[in-house]
Amino acid sequence: MLGPIDFVAIAIVALIFIPLERLLPLHREQKLLRSHWLNDAAFMFLNILPITLGVVFFSFLFAGVAQRWMPAGFLAAVRGQPIWLQAAEVVLVADIGFYLMHRTFHAVPFLWRFHAVHHSIEELDWLAAYRVHPLDQILTKSASVLPVILLGFSDGAVMLYVLLYKWQSLAIHSNSRIALGPLKWIFASPQFHHWHHANEPQAYDKNFAGQLALLDWIGRTLYMPAHMPAKYGTDAPMPQRFDLQMIHPFRRQKAPSVQQSNVAA
Secondary structure: OOOHHHHHHHHHHHHHHHHHHHHOEOOOOOOOOOOOHHHHHHHHHHOHHHHHHHHHHHHHHHHHHHHHHOOHHHHHHHHOOOHHHHHHHHHHHHHHHHHHHHHHHHHOHHHHHHHHHHHOOOOOOHHHHHOOOHHHHHHHHHHHHHHHHHHOOOHHHHHHHHHHHHHHHHHHHOOEOOOOHHHHHOOOOHHHHHHHOEOOHHHOOOOOOOOOOHHHHHOOOOOOOOOOOOOEOOOOOOOOOHHHHHHHHHOOOOOOOOOOOOOOO
């Protein structure tokens, strides 16, 4: 169930990104109320509770492991660092976990069934960031947050990371021409992430990082030409309705998606 804070947060996001996409549109022809926007709005409202509960469960589990097995001196040293330095380290550690789990979801056919829900998006905007199967999001977010908890970073540093990740996730999906200049090779941007969603063969299984494009350069999965993709989504058909997409991973798959390839090979 959504609380007042959730509704306020969603309202703030909409008030920022809707004007931004109107002022600096990437695809000018894309409508404000583009195809299947109601489907993604359903994901935005209905996914909050299951994803939060799943991540909180694993977080408490790992917090107990950290307290029991990690040396107290090490945890104290980590927490004793300046908050800005901890926040930078958290972004790096968390995004490494995100990169590895995200890449795994593309490499393992069974996991791809869940992640394909997110890749079924054919018109990207800030709202598209919310279309993700909860099991996909729980595992991916847990892979990001659990190493951070295990290493004992302070709550303040973790909260800074959570806020930065949230806003960056919305920005990189947005239908906007936000440009980072030379920093685009270090930090994830719309140009970087739109190619991850591109339904073009040369872009398949590329750009896995959530925040640090540098990780894809290290992992040899970076693809970011000067032009932008013209087509998004997958070739495998998927119903564009919330309830059907929730059960889609559990149904017999008639044909693999064109984006499903063994990147780990």
